[in-house]
Amino acid sequence: MEYWRALRRIPQARNGVLMLVLIVLATLIAPWLAPFSPMHVDPNARLLPPLSPMVGGASIYWLGTDSIGRDILSRLLYGARLSLTVGTLAVLLSAAFGTLVGALSGYFGGKIDDFSAWLIDVQLSFPFLLLAIFVLGAVGGGTAAVVLILALGTWVNYARIVRAQVLSIKNQSYVEAARVTGAGAIRILCVHCLPNTLSPICVVASFSMAQAILTEAGLSFLGVGLDPSTPSWGTMLNDGRDYLLNAWWIAAMPGVAIGFTVLAVTLLGEGLRELLDSSSSR
Amino acid sequence: MNTPALGHPPPLLDVRGLSISLRSRSGFIQVVSDVSFTVAAGEALGIVGESGSGKTLSMLSLLQLLPQGAVARAERASYDGRDLLAQSNKQMAGIRGREIAFVFQDSLTALNPVLSIGQQITEGMRLHFSMAKADAELRAVELLLQVGIPDPSLRLRQYPHEFSGGMRQRVCIAMALAGKPRLLIADEPTTALDVTVQAEIVNLIRQLQIDSGLTVIWVTHDLALLARIADRVVVMYGGRVMEDARACDLFATPRHPYAAALLRSARYDMTSSKQTDPIATQSMEAPAPMGCPFAPRCDEADDRCRATAPSLVSVPGNAHVACWARAGELPGTRLV
Amino acid sequence: MTQATPLFSARGIAVTFHRKRWLGRHPQLVQALRGIDLDIMSGEVLALVGESGSGKSTLARVLIKAIAATAGSLAFQGTDITHLEGERLRAMRRHFQIVFQDPFSSLNPRLSIGTAIAEPLIVHNLAAGEALRHRVAECLRMVGLDPTLSTRRPHEFSGGQRQRICIARAIAGQPLLIVADEALSALDPSLRDRVLDLFQDLKTRFSLTYLFISHDLRLVRRIADRVAVMYLGQVIEIGATKEVYNHPRHPYTQALMSAIPVPDPLAERSRHYPTLPGEPPSPSNPPQGCSFHPRCSRAGHLCRTQLPLLNKTSDRHEVACHFPD
Numbered sequence: 052m053e054y055w056r057a058l059r060r061i062p063q064a065r066n067g068v069l070m071l072v073l074i075v076l077a078t079l080i081a082p083w084l085a086p087f088s089p090m091h092v093d094p095n096a097r098l099l100p101p102l103s104p105m106v107g108g109a110s111i112y113w114l115g116t117d118s119i120g121r122d123i124l125s126r127l128l129y130g131a132r133l134s135l136t137v138g139t140l141a142v143l144l145s146a147a148f149g150t151l152v153g154a155l156s157g158y159f160g161g162k163i164d165d166f167s168a169w170l171i172d173v174q175l176s177f178p179f180l181l182l183a184i185f186v187l188g189a190v191g192g193g194t195a196a197v198v199l200i201l202a203l204g205t206w207v208n209y210a211r212i213v214r215a216q217v218l219s220i221k222n223q224s225y226v227e228a229a230r231v232t233g234a235g236a237i238r239i240l241c242v243h244c245l246p247n248t249l250s251p252i253c254v255v256a257s258f259s260m261a262q263a264i265l266t267e268a269g270l271s272f273l274g275v276g277l278d279p280s281t282p283s284w285g286t287m288l289n290d291g292r293d294y295l296l297n298a299w300w301i302a303a304m305p306g307v308a309i310g311f312t313v314l315a316v317t318l319l320g321e322g323l324r325e326l327l328d329s330s331s332s333r
Numbered sequence: 334m335n336t337p338a339l340g341h342p343p344p345l346l347d348v349r350g351l352s353i354s355l356r357s358r359s360g361f362i363q364v365v366s367d368v369s370f371t372v373a374a375g376e377a378l379g380i381v382g383e384s385g386s387g388k389t390l391s392m393l394s395l396l397q398l399l400p401q402g403a404v405a406r407a408e409r410a411s412y413d414g415r416d417l418l419a420q421s422n423k424q425m426a427g428i429r430g431r432e433i434a435f436v437f438q439d440s441l442t443a444l445n446p447v448l449s450i451g452q453q454i455t456e457g458m459r460l461h462f463s464m465a466k467a468d469a470e471l472r473a474v475e476l477l478l479q480v481g482i483p484d485p486s487l488r489l490r491q492y493p494h495e496f497s498g499g500m501r502q503r504v505c506i507a508m509a510l511a512g513k514p515r516l517l518i519a520d521e522p523t524t525a526l527d528v529t530v531q532a533e534i535v536n537l538i539r540q541l542q543i544d545s546g547l548t549v550i551w552v553t554h555d556l557a558l559l560a561r562i563a564d565r566v567v568v569m570y571g572g573r574v575m576e577d578a579r580a581c582d583l584f585a586t587p588r589h590p591y592a593a594a595l596l597r598s599a600r601y602d603m604t605s606s607k608q609t610d611p612i613a614t615q616s617m618e619a620p621a622p623m624g625c626p627f628a629p630r631c632d633e634a635d636d637r638c639r640a641t642a643p644s645l646v647s648v649p650g651n652a653h654v655a656c657w658a659r660a661g662e663l664p665g666t667r668l669v
Numbered sequence: 670m671t672q673a674t675p676l677f678s679a680r681g682i683a684v685t686f687h688r689k690r691w692l693g694r695h696p697q698l699v700q701a702l703r704g705i706d707l708d709i710m711s712g713e714v715l716a717l718v719g720e721s722g723s724g725k726s727t728l729a730r731v732l733i734k735a736i737a738a739t740a741g742s743l744a745f746q747g748t749d750i751t752h753l754e755g756e757r758l759r760a761m762r763r764h765f766q767i768v769f770q771d772p773f774s775s776l777n778p779r780l781s782i783g784t785a786i787a788e789p790l791i792v793h794n795l796a797a798g799e800a801l802r803h804r805v806a807e808c809l810r811m812v813g814l815d816p817t818l819s820t821r822r823p824h825e826f827s828g829g830q831r832q833r834i835c836i837a838r839a840i841a842g843q844p845l846l847i848v849a850d851e852a853l854s855a856l857d858p859s860l861r862d863r864v865l866d867l868f869q870d871l872k873t874r875f876s877l878t879y880l881f882i883s884h885d886l887r888l889v890r891r892i893a894d895r896v897a898v899m900y901l902g903q904v905i906e907i908g909a910t911k912e913v914y915n916h917p918r919h920p921y922t923q924a925l926m927s928a929i930p931v932p933d934p935l936a937e938r939s940r941h942y943p944t945l946p947g948e949p950p951s952p953s954n955p956p957q958g959c960s961f962h963p964r965c966s967r968a969g970h971l972c973r974t975q976l977p978l979l980n981k982t983s984d985r986h987e988v989a990c991h992f993p994d
Binding site for chain 1: 760771778
């Protein structure tokens with residue numbers, strides 16, 4: 052927990068964490084915060100700009116309504132859940148898989164390394180977006196499929212970085228010391244190699260999270276992502292596409308939300324890197 | 334101050350009150366304080382100190398080669414009458430290599446791996462003397478012979494990785510001599526070399542000194558090495574000069590406790606020195622204490638030592654010591 | 670005098686590396702060690718000296734089975750361990766430890782020093798929980814460091830302190846042999862004395878055996894009982910320290926000894942440094958016969974054709990030379 056205290060000292064991390072906390076809090080209390088259900092349709096309140104008073108005068112539509120009268124604010128809050136969940140799961144999955152492959156090929160080399168190099172080449176030679184559209188189109192979208200596709204697209208980044216790190220770490224004297232002491236490969240990998248790869252993994256992870264949220268939004272925008280009726284920032288962008296000129300807020304609000312989240316995660320990543328680098332500095 | 338006796342020429346290099354500060358996260362840290370020494374023409378000065386003693390930084394500051402964020406100030410830093418710290422970039426370019434040459438510790442990184450030796454040696458010559466390529470190469474061959482490299486015309490075309498460590502260092506010395514400098518500063522040139530190769534390089538530099546009257550400053554952490562090559566020795570610790578004396582005097586009767594400790598470990602003393610190790614975890618960035626930097630490790634340190642750093646006072650025998658315990662015993666005049 | 674069983678016994682150890690060549694021709698064969706016979710007695714300090722390329726580090730690592738030998742046999746406490754592997758090898762590793770030259774890269778920057786020191790104990794299940802912590806604190810105290818610092822990270826310590834931490838790690842599992850691979854070279858001269866004292870202190874307390882690798886002949890003289898001088902993968906002279914230093918018989922050893930600077934200006938200036946002609950040879954292209962002959966003033970025809978083997982010249986002194994002094 053000394054990490055927590057240290058994190059607070061770094062301005063980027065502090066701000067990033069604060070922003071993220073806000074977002075997460077908002078998504079958690081969405082049911083109470085949101086004035087409406089995200090599915091609630093009110094044909095009389097269509098395309099209302101932000102801060103318009105509600106029919107029946109109780110309060111105002113803070114962020115306006117969309118083409119079928121759904122409250123943007125409520126959809127934004129509920130949509131956050133989906134987007135954040137998808138983003139986080141995708142990052143965790145790709146980080147886990149990529150790190151595993153990278154660590155094993157970096158440490159053992161030989162055939163394992165050759166195989167993973169081949170795998171990475173295969174992965175990279177496929178244009179990701181095309182693959183995503185094709186697969187998701189065939190499967191029909193859905194949360195699990197989107198998470199898997201997103202993870203598939205980014206595991207390579209982790210693998211390459213972790214492999215390079217492990218290659219250089221395994222020649223350090225402290226690894227030799229551990230080997231001479233009798234430590235097995237698993238111990239060396241888990242205790243000595245991986246912790247020292249945390250710093251670049253964190254950086255990649257935070258940028259990947261940002262990328263994942265954006266990509267999910269993009270996929271939903273293209274219509275191959277999540278189910279269009281479920282509120283996610285991506286589907287909201289999709290909805291707002293046709294109304295950019297006369298009802299800009301339908302697309303702009305989710306856009307701002309995405310930007311805010313991406314900024315928060317990026318700041319956190321930078322702060323984490325600062326922290327990890329300084330705690331192992333000479 | 335070594336007030337030169339009548340008839341003695343002024344020193345080639347005269348440094349007084351040199352101080353260097355480095356910028357860090359928490360402000361400026363003084364890493365070198367009040368360093369003073371002189372080198373006469375043709376003399377060999379040895380500067381001995383551990384890592385962190387400031388010996389390398391002091392030398393670099395004289396050539397205005399300090400890293401970004403480092404500031405050097407001195408009462409006097411004169412080479413041949415010119416103030417080194419006040420020279421412009423253009424003037425400095427005329428001094429580096431041409432008047433004062435530098436040989437570094439790591440010959441491997443001092444040489445550009447993608448240029449041939451010939452190219453690197455002739456670079457300086459063509460810069461300083463506007464020599465034609467052919468003439469410069471002839472001179473380069475001469476230089477390689479002078480530093481003891483056989484088959485010089487063949488070697489000229491070769492690349493650094495084709496030379497052994499000792500050979501590379503000879504090449505670096507040849508490069509340093511290319512500009513016909515009057516002063517050669519060698520910063521731990523033999524530290525990375527095997528002991529037999531070290532002996533050769535020491536011999537070489539000594540021979541160069543005898544043959545051409547080259548003035549040499551040899552910076553090292555190995556005191557014994559200086560016995561062969563130095564006429565005078567300056568002992569540095571914690572960014573300050575602790576003692577400065579003629580070599581024969583220092584090796585016979587070191588005055589400063591640190592110099593004495595260095596000498597003891599240079600001889601293969603069978604008796605071990607059971608000094609207690611300070612357990613405190615001093616952060617690497619701790620600012621220099623106001624007191625004598627050697628006080629924590631000195632047996633004779635008292636409160637005055639810990640409170641104020643002693644200044645360099647002159648003592649009989651054309652020497653200086655910075656030590657409260659020692660200065661008190663000897664009548665001496667404060668360094669004015 | 671009864672012959673005690675040596676702690677380590679090496680016979681005919683050879684190590685050949687294959688160095689890949691740039692243009693894809695056959696890999697270059699580098700003979701790092703050539704037919705080494707060596708005994709290390711329990712409780713002694715044996716120093717391996719030699720210049721770069723002599724193979725001293727390689728030999729030490731072969732002995733503790735950190736590198737596999739290409740040929741030869743190895744025995745530990747009388748038992749043959751040449752082909753030992755797997756779990757039995759792992760269990761045996763408890764008896765050897767190594768302290769490296771660079772105090773900065775020999776400690777994992779992410780682990781607290783307490784965890785680093787505990788490594789041998791954890792790997793071999795020697796202690797756990799409170800007993801583990803107690804042992805770590807004990808080791809820290811023995812090397813002169815405050816036990817409450819065990820939670821700190823390596824970067825908070827100086828070079829000399831880190832080296833002490835490495836020593837604490839080395840003694841934690843109560844090994845029988847410690848290899849010090851230039852362990853003092855990266856330290857400042859005044860620190861070296863203290864760490865050397867520490868080594869001697871620990872040796873007496875725990876009856877350790879040391880294999881001391883160093884190129885610093887002055888240091889070796891202070892701590893070693895026996896010295897083995899290596900040149901191009903071969904032990905060319907071995908004997909009691911006093912013997913080898915005062916009466917070196919191999920011309921290379923003689924050159925080595927005379928190259929040591931003596932802190933006496935008058936003596937230094939007047940004596941002649943005999944310098945070795947030529948360059949140190951490359952292990953990938955060793956000279957025929959005696960590897961030293963191209964640089965030897967005494968080389969005869971025999972030297973150019975036949976590799977000399979270690980020969981006893983007195984009870985505690987062996988030389989590999991056709992014309993020893």
